[in-house]
Amino acid sequence: MPTIEQVALLAKVSVATVSRVINNSAYVSDDTRQRVNDAIERLNYQPNALGKMLRKESTQLILVLLHSVDNPFFSKIIQGIEEVAHQHQYNVIICNTYGDLDREQHYLNMLKNHLVDGAIFISNTTSVKDMEWLEKHYPIAQVVEYYHDCSSAYFSIDFYKASTDMMNILLDAGHKHIGFVHTGSSSIISAQEKFRAYVESLQQKQLPLYSVYPTEVLFGFSEAKAQAEYLLNKHPEITAFFSTSDMLAAGIIDELLVRGKSIPEDAMVTGFDNTDYSIISTPMITTVELNSFDLGSKAMEYLLRKISDKKTEPEYYFGDYRIVHRTSTKK
Amino acid sequence: MPTIEQVALLAKVSVATVSRVINNSAYVSDDTRQRVNDAIERLNYQPNALGKMLRKESTQLILVLLHSVDNPFFSKIIQGIEEVAHQHQYNVIICNTYGDLDREQHYLNMLKNHLVDGAIFISNTTSVKDMEWLEKHYPIAQVVEYYHDCSSAYFSIDFYKASTDMMNILLDAGHKHIGFVHTGSSSIISAQEKFRAYVESLQQKQLPLYSVYPTEVLFGFSEAKAQAEYLLNKHPEITAFFSTSDMLAAGIIDELLVRGKSIPEDAMVTGFDNTDYSIISTPMITTVELNSFDLGSKAMEYLLRKISDKKTEPEYYFGDYRIVHRTSTKK
DNA sequence: CTTTCAAATGAAATCGATTACAAAGACCTT
DNA sequence: AAGGTCTTTGTAATCGATTTCATTTGAAAG
Numbered sequence A, B: 001m002p003t004i005e006q007v008a009l010l011a012k013v014s015v016a017t018v019s020r021v022i023n024n025s026a027y028v029s030d031d032t033r034q035r036v037n038d039a040i041e042r043l044n045y046q047p048n049a050l051g052k053m054l055r056k057e058s059t060q061l062i063l064v065l066l067h068s069v070d071n072p073f074f075s076k077i078i079q080g081i082e083e084v085a086h087q088h089q090y091n092v093i094i095c096n097t098y099g100d101l102d103r104e105q106h107y108l109n110m111l112k113n114h115l116v117d118g119a120i121f122i123s124n125t126t127s128v129k130d131m132e133w134l135e136k137h138y139p140i141a142q143v144v145e146y147y148h149d150c151s152s153a154y155f156s157i158d159f160y161k162a163s164t165d166m167m168n169i170l171l172d173a174g175h176k177h178i179g180f181v182h183t184g185s186s187s188i189i190s191a192q193e194k195f196r197a198y199v200e201s202l203q204q205k206q207l208p209l210y211s212v213y214p215t216e217v218l219f220g221f222s223e224a225k226a227q228a229e230y231l232l233n234k235h236p237e238i239t240a241f242f243s244t245s246d247m248l249a250a251g252i253i254d255e256l257l258v259r260g261k262s263i264p265e266d267a268m269v270t271g272f273d274n275t276d277y278s279i280i281s282t283p284m285i286t287t288v289e290l291n292s293f294d295l296g297s298k299a300m301e302y303l304l305r306k307i308s309d310k311k312t313e314p315e316y317y318f319g320d321y322r323i324v325h326r327t328s329t330k331k
Numbered sequence C: 001c002t003t004t005c006a007a008a009t010g011a012a013a014t015c016g017a018t019t020a021c022a023a024a025g026a027c028c029t030t
Numbered sequence D: 001a002a003g004g005t006c007t008t009t010g011t012a013a014t015c016g017a018t019t020t021c022a023t024t025t026g027a028a029a030g
Helices: A004-011 A015-023 A030-043 A049-056 A073-087 A101-112 A128-137 A159-172 A189-204 A221-234 A246-258 A292-308 B004-011 B015-023 B030-043 B049-056 B073-087 B101-112 B128-137 B159-172 B189-204 B221-234 B246-258 B292-308
Strands: A061-066 A091-096 A118-121 A140-143 A154-156 A178-181 A240-243 A268-270 A287-290 A316-318 A321-324 B061-066 B091-096 B118-121 B140-143 B154-156 B178-181 B240-243 B268-270 B287-290 B316-318 B321-324
Touching: A004 A015, A004 A030, A015 A030, A049 B049, A061 A073, A061 A101, A073 A091, A073 A292, A073 B091, A091 A101, A091 B073, A091 B101, A101 A118, A101 B091, A118 A292, A128 A140, A140 A292, A154 A292, A159 A178, A159 A189, A159 A240, A159 A268, A159 A287, A159 A321, A178 A189, A178 A221, A178 A246, A221 A246, A240 A246, A246 A268, B004 B015, B004 B030, B015 B030, B061 B073, B061 B101, B073 B091, B073 B292, B091 B101, B101 B118, B118 B292, B128 B140, B140 B292, B154 B292, B159 B178, B159 B189, B159 B240, B159 B268, B159 B287, B159 B321, B178 B189, B178 B221, B178 B246, B221 B246, B240 B246, B246 B268
Parallel strands: A061 A091, A061 A118, A091 B091, A118 A140, A140 A154, A154 A316, A178 A240, A240 A268, B061 B091, B061 B118, B118 B140, B140 B154, B154 B316, B178 B240, B240 B268
Antiparallel strands: A287 A321, B287 B321
């Protein structure tokens, strides 16, 4: 592994000159430039990134923490982040936490140890208190999931409003017995807001609530199917389901079909996120589409501002969304 | 941002001693240890990772390059890699290339610049020649996709054999007109082997081939549906489809259902990878399940051996697979 | 009372780059 | 010819850690 020093030696110049050639940072005569480039070529020299980063006190690296990449919904967000990052010569590092605090802390050390210049949380496990502390010391931003009582910046959508819109579709279609299906952590803001919208929509019309207390199991087709089965056994009067993701909607649909119901005639179902699942499912699922790419890029742009100027004030952004009407609710 | 020097100053010891306390690497009296820890606490000191890495000439970082995290099939592989990596105090960095060579090269600089100790390619865009060169200079491994004429290690499955098994299911069910549907790059080994199995299975029985030349579009539901539509219009005699992924199978199924065919009575369809798509689809899809976690962990274990001993010989591993029989082929 | 060895600590080199500063030469200008 | 500017290069400090080597101290052994 050749170093800059060996290049300098071979080219018979100082390391400073080699550095100048590499970075094109100052006057170098054509002759020496040639010699240096030859030496670089001959030695197959690759500058050591660590040396550079240490000296520059900047790594041009951004950490993205998320539950797990296997949620396809996250993919577009990441693309948005990457797009902006690459435009500014930043590289993006994606790390899976699997909702495990230890693992998250472990990866967060990259931030604390200055291995990355900033971090974006797509779904956080860290407590509000720790987030607040991080916000004070490092450039960070939250995407989709966030803490309302945390001063750190976030880029999300108004889940309450979107969910209320969804509930209105079911209510306007005349449904009076609407079930709520959710699996996964109930501590995240999106889950809370969706549930709040469900509850308040029904309470305003004095309609009954049907929901199972969220299990702490992960977003799953089978879990949703099981919840739907449980609810339908207990309350056969249910004719519609509001669920918090497309995958769950698919599970509910499966259960309804097994029971011989036809959709949307006998029962309606709604999903969330407009993932591929909503198209693959038969019938296709009515769902909420967020501009996730936009959320990712907006967050990254903010982070860049924050990195270059520590005094940048945190921003709080709610992006657009639209409801995609499909067969699962459309007669 | 406090440095080790400021800690030393505050604790009235040398930086060497602070380092000893942090790393527990040599004799330190209880008294000074206490003082150092107090200073660390008071300054809220976090050691700078770059300094450490530079000196140690090891970053404990592994780069994972893949097309894009939005292919859920990759998720289990990554989990396998992470599991082993974390056991050995390595961190994993995931980077999306989107099949873009420039982007891949860009990320590969992390390897060339010694920012990571090794790399795993889950789906590579780099040419065989470049891979061969990388193999000579850095610890690398390939997972799932690989180059047969490249000496670098790989961990995959025998796609030809698995695909032949699949074809036999369709052939044994009596089908004589079987279509092949594939979208995405045809340069990857899995696509080639699957296609080879399709062709040879039919040729052995002197049966006709039905396939569209693969478009370079990405793995898509709609593209698969369009291909099925095209093939069925041209060759109404087709009664079965062998497709290279679950998502594609879902697209084909959709087209068949639109045409009023019932599955599996009128037509059969097979997928690949056993992703969630194969369960969500109605009917559920017969598919091939790989032990992806195992492939990931095996690759990571090899990489660790290679890192600690450059002379480790490359390994070539074919993992287990099993066919999951579901409604799309089961009468 | 010397010798020996372990424990405890610090000074300084080192990892591989960037960059401030200094200095020397070339080329004009007046 | 003196002074100024621009080009070109090198020396050495610096980033923040680890680690080698040397030194000191104190206790145990002879």
